[in-house]
Amino acid sequence: MTLEPGTPCRRCKQNAAIYISRKEPFCKECFVRFLRGKQRKQMADYKVCYDPATSSPQIPPRILLALSLSESSLSLFEMLVSLLHEQRKMHRGNSGFELFAVHVDQSEVYPYPTGVDPKSVLESMRQAYNETCTTVCTPVGDFFADTRSLRHFQHDVSDIADYSFVKDLTLDGTVTVSDVLSNIRDRTSKLDILQTIRESLVLEAAKKLQCTSIVWGDTMSRLAEKTLSLTAKGRGSVIPYILSDGFRNGIYNLYPLREVLRAEAEEYVRMLNISQYVTKPSIKPPNVLRMMTIDDLLGNYFADVEKGFPSIVSTVVRTAAKLTDQVAYASDNCAICGLPCDDTSPERWLQDITVNQSAPSHDAHDEQDKVAPSKDEEKSVICYGCLVATKGVTFPWISTMRYSKEETLDEYELH
Amino acid sequence: MPQPREPAQPPSTCIVPPRSVPLSTTCELCHNRKPYLRRPKTGQKICQPCFFHVFETEIHNTITSRKLFYRGERVALGASGGKDSTVLAYVLKVLNERYDYGVEFVLLSIDEGIKGYRDDSLETVKRNKQQYDMALEIVSYKELYDDWSMDDIVAQIGNRNNCTYCGVFRRQALDRGAQKLGIKHVVTGHNADDMAETVLMNLLRGDTARLDRCTAIITQSADSPVKRSKPLKYAYEKEIVLYAHYKKLDYFSTECIYSPEAFRGTARALIKNLETVRPSAIIDIIRSGETFALERKSGGARLKELKLRTCERCGYISSNRICKACVLLEGLNAGRAAVQVNGAEDEPAEGLALHKRLEHLSF
Amino acid sequence: MAVPLTVEFSGGLETLFNNTRSIKLSLARSDGSDSPPTVADLVVHLCAKVMTDKRSELFVIDGFHVRPGILVLINDADWELEGEEDYVIQPGDQILFASTLHGG
Numbered sequence: 001m002t003l004e005p006g007t008p009c010r011r012c013k014q015n016a017a018i019y020i021s022r023k024e025p026f027c028k029e030c031f032v033r034f035l036r037g038k039q040r041k042q043m044a045d046y047k048v049c050y051d052p053a054t055s056s057p058q059i060p061p062r063i064l065l066a067l068s069l070s071e072s073s074l075s076l077f078e079m080l081v082s083l084l085h086e087q088r089k090m091h092r093g094n095s096g097f098e099l100f101a102v103h104v105d106q107s108e109v110y111p112y113p114t115g116v117d118p119k120s121v122l123e124s125m126r127q128a129y130n131e132t133c134t135t136v137c138t139p140v141g142d143f144f145a146d147t148r149s150l151r152h153f154q155h156d157v158s159d160i161a162d163y164s165f166v167k168d169l170t171l172d173g174t175v176t177v178s179d180v181l182s183n184i185r186d187r188t189s190k191l192d193i194l195q196t197i198r199e200s201l202v203l204e205a206a207k208k209l210q211c212t213s214i215v216w217g218d219t220m221s222r223l224a225e226k227t228l229s230l231t232a233k234g235r236g237s238v239i240p241y242i243l244s245d246g247f248r249n250g251i252y253n254l255y256p257l258r259e260v261l262r263a264e265a266e267e268y269v270r271m272l273n274i275s276q277y278v279t280k281p282s283i284k285p286p287n288v289l290r291m292m293t294i295d296d297l298l299g300n301y302f303a304d305v306e307k308g309f310p311s312i313v314s315t316v317v318r319t320a321a322k323l324t325d326q327v328a329y330a331s332d333n334c335a336i337c338g339l340p341c342d343d344t345s346p347e348r349w350l351q352d353i354t355v356n357q358s359a360p361s362h363d364a365h366d367e368q369d370k371v372a373p374s375k376d377e378e379k380s381v382i383c384y385g386c387l388v389a390t391k392g393v394t395f396p397w398i399s400t401m402r403y404s405k406e407e408t409l410d411e412y413e414l415h
Numbered sequence: 416m417p418q419p420r421e422p423a424q425p426p427s428t429c430i431v432p433p434r435s436v437p438l439s440t441t442c443e444l445c446h447n448r449k450p451y452l453r454r455p456k457t458g459q460k461i462c463q464p465c466f467f468h469v470f471e472t473e474i475h476n477t478i479t480s481r482k483l484f485y486r487g488e489r490v491a492l493g494a495s496g497g498k499d500s501t502v503l504a505y506v507l508k509v510l511n512e513r514y515d516y517g518v519e520f521v522l523l524s525i526d527e528g529i530k531g532y533r534d535d536s537l538e539t540v541k542r543n544k545q546q547y548d549m550a551l552e553i554v555s556y557k558e559l560y561d562d563w564s565m566d567d568i569v570a571q572i573g574n575r576n577n578c579t580y581c582g583v584f585r586r587q588a589l590d591r592g593a594q595k596l597g598i599k600h601v602v603t604g605h606n607a608d609d610m611a612e613t614v615l616m617n618l619l620r621g622d623t624a625r626l627d628r629c630t631a632i633i634t635q636s637a638d639s640p641v642k643r644s645k646p647l648k649y650a651y652e653k654e655i656v657l658y659a660h661y662k663k664l665d666y667f668s669t670e671c672i673y674s675p676e677a678f679r680g681t682a683r684a685l686i687k688n689l690e691t692v693r694p695s696a697i698i699d700i701i702r703s704g705e706t707f708a709l710e711r712k713s714g715g716a717r718l719k720e721l722k723l724r725t726c727e728r729c730g731y732i733s734s735n736r737i738c739k740a741c742v743l744l745e746g747l748n749a750g751r752a753a754v755q756v757n758g759a760e761d762e763p764a765e766g767l768a769l770h771k772r773l774e775h776l777s778f
Numbered sequence: 779m780a781v782p783l784t785v786e787f788s789g790g791l792e793t794l795f796n797n798t799r800s801i802k803l804s805l806a807r808s809d810g811s812d813s814p815p816t817v818a819d820l821v822v823h824l825c826a827k828v829m830t831d832k833r834s835e836l837f838v839i840d841g842f843h844v845r846p847g848i849l850v851l852i853n854d855a856d857w858e859l860e861g862e863e864d865y866v867i868q869p870g871d872q873i874l875f876a877s878t879l880h881g882g
Contacts, residue, residue: 186693227618228618230703231615231618231703231704232689232696233696233703234699234702236702236703236704236707237706288840289688289691289692289839289840289846290691292692293692294689294692294693294696297685297688297692301685312619312620315621316618318621319617319618319621319623319626320618322623322709322710323626323627323707323708323709324709324710326706326708350698352476353473353649353698354456354457354469354473355468355472355473356444356457356469357444357468357472358444358446358447358464358468359444359462359464359467360468361445384702385699388693388699391695449855450855450859451854451855451856451859452855452856452858452859453856453858453859460859498789498878652847652878653849655878656789656878657849657856660788660851660874661854668788668789668790668877683879684847687845687846687847688846690846691846
């Protein structure tokens with residue numbers, strides 16, 4: 001649908017329309033109000049509250065915005081800041097929330113274009129918006145500043161060869177995120193682990209800053225992509241837990257842009273002239289299939305689908321919302337991604353459908369693989385998705401390694 | 416790679432991590448023979464004998480762990496002459512003998528009446544009957560549905576919604592064929608790729624009625640007296656094709672001439688692309704599908720209310736006064752090209768195009 | 779250096795190649811150099827010279843990469859074990875393209 005010159009905005013019927021969204025022509029003012037309205041509807045609870053007894057304003061809750069500096073999170077930033085301005089104007093300087101925008105700087109692994117420094121981008125945003133919010137820039141490497149984080153990658157989990165990471169760990173304080181990622185060959189798994197690290201840094205920041213809510217900039221389009229990509233990565237069981245609004249780790253998580261399409265967020269950024277803040281790694285997503293990650297692939301699929309059949313995007317998000325959350329009350333958490341896990345041995349499921357024995361021969365040794373040593377000691381729980389993502393991964397800082405029988409054999413054969 | 420510290424290891428060799436050496440050229444299971452394929456599920460490179468062993472044993476494990484059959488049971492095998500049902504028939508014959516299931520398998524084929532497609536594949540099924548020493552029953556649309564063959568139907572309604580007709584008719588035809596044989600259990604050749612595709616399709620079209628059940632290995636719907644099961648549920652299409660190829664099985668492969676070849680952008684293409692990016696994705700999607708759960712508002716109560724009755728026209732079990740097949744037949748007989756299933760008539764252009772695009776397989 | 783080989787199509791793929799199931803051909807490198815051709819060269823050649831159906835997207839994507847869902851067997855072995863498109867064709871090789879996408 002193209003915009004005929006001179007078409008009036010269907011909302012105000014006065015200004016000329018400059019953009020068509022969902023088949024409706026919008027002028028700038030009405031489009032901005034339309035998108036802000038979608039965000040405000042999701043965040044209706046964050047209004048200025050007064051103590052009924054004293055009529056004095058209550059202390060506003062602290063909100064953390066996970067600011068990746070993509071168009072989506074940037075437009076959410078703008079919406080939140082504009083809401084704060086408005087609240088302060090109407091309520092004599094009082095607001096319904098306090099805003100902390102946290103950006104995880106992952107330039108250690110995915111560098112920004114030369115000359116781009118996320119810290120100064122954040123600082124200029126803060127100044128441009130009259131210091132309405134606090135901005136924080138956390139380098140991704142901070143993840144291993146706390147050696148406890150290493151436990152994410154320390155477990156002895158599975159009877160399936162190659163999955164087993166060993167317990168004895170030497171920490172010399174030099175493990176970096178690039179080290180971890182360089183040991184993962186599969187690009188999908190790499191990004192999976194990076195995302196886990198990013199999210200746990202955001203969570204840590206929220207705790208440190210005493211935020212009670214985290215808002216994420218994911219649009220409806222992104223949520224649809226995530227629904228399919230989590231499904232494709234064997235992480236279907238956590239879809240309702242992570243993609244719906246609700247408490248996780250004692251903090252309320254919400255997606256205020258869940259009714260906004262990605263193209264709309266991009267247009268919002270253009271209209272309000274804030275594109276200069278968009279900061280993305282310089283690396284371009286590959287356009288050859290076998291170089292892609294699962295997320296790249298589904299991103300392309302939905303970009304294609306959204307053009308022809310925008311209703312699919314909302315259908316997928318609505319369907320995901322109907323799934324029952326079965327992990328919320330699980331007693332275990334995955335040692336890697338930290339998400340609740342109701343199946344304590346997902347590797348059993350794989351083993352049940354996978355035969356790992358050679359064809360029977362006339363030699364008598366074909367039974368020997370069958371006896372798996374049963375371990376009584378407590379094992380960490382790894383969810384199915386992380387089991388797949390870390391398959392075959394080993395880590396260099398692990399000093400001693402129990403060789404599986406096969407590896408030992410290989411070594412003797414080769415040397 | 417970690418570097419072992421045990422002094423017993425010769426120091427000069429263990430500096431070189433074993434994995435950086437060119438990969439071994441023997442099967443990763445028997446460490447003996449030349450590998451012939453890489454298993455998508457595990458990434459293992461294995462030889463033909465080990466492949467046959469794991470492929471067959473996994474199907475056997477599926478059958479026994481889910482208790483699909485009981486001794487003395489007669490089971491109909493939906494046979495199209497294509498790769499999946501041919502491999503299924505062959506493997507079931509092998510396993511039935513090897514593990515003494517004591518099950519009697521009967522080939523059940525549907526003749527939709529599509530010239531140049533079904534005649535050839537039926538010839539294949541007839542050869543399978545000889546090769547696998549199983550009885551064969553062929554049921555035709557023509558005999559079941561007022562003398563309508565699929566060719567006649569397409570001549571009447573055109574190429575647009577023919578898959579809807581064929582889907583409804585085939586389902587009933589399999590049931591009726593089974594009943595004719597006095598059989599209450601039909602196994603079909605649906606493979607892991609089909610299962611994964613169905614999970615994604617149901618997400619994409621928001622089919623919550625099917626989403627959490629579509630991965631079940633045994634299905635029995637309210638309006639069918641016959642249960643269905645899918646012993647190849649965890650078998651990759653790639654392995655099925657390789658198995659048929661290495662075993663030189665006699666199967667027929669052409670796309671149904673009425674099926675849209677618009678492949679790009681379908682759920683099937685998506686599945687194959689995902690498999691290229693990460694071969695385990697297919698099994699991972701099934702895993703996800705098995706964990707999906709939906710709350711059904713008073714679902715149990717509704718099911719009880721929905722007591723089984725029989726179609727007023729044909730006497731077939733139906734949840735409605737008139738069964739779906741008879742509704743479609745009525746339309747055909749009245750010479751109307753309109754489609755009344757799912758209100759498709761009123762769908763806006765986008766809905767239709769979407770339906771077309773998503774529709775590749777209908778279970 | 780032209781190398782003689784046999785190419786086979788199955789699983790419904792033969793319909794794109796004039797219903798031919800097997801062809802013999804002699805293949806040189808597509809860049810004109812003297813080194814022996816690879817499977818990548820073969821795919822380009824098949825698209826340009828042998829395929830009769832105009833819908834090349836049913837056989838290749840992203841330029842000349844074999845479409846996912848089509849198995850390639852080199853002397854009966856999964857091409858994933860042989861280096862896929864980089865495999866250097868040897869005289870007398872038998873290369874099979876089998877579609878897995880057609881009706882089951």
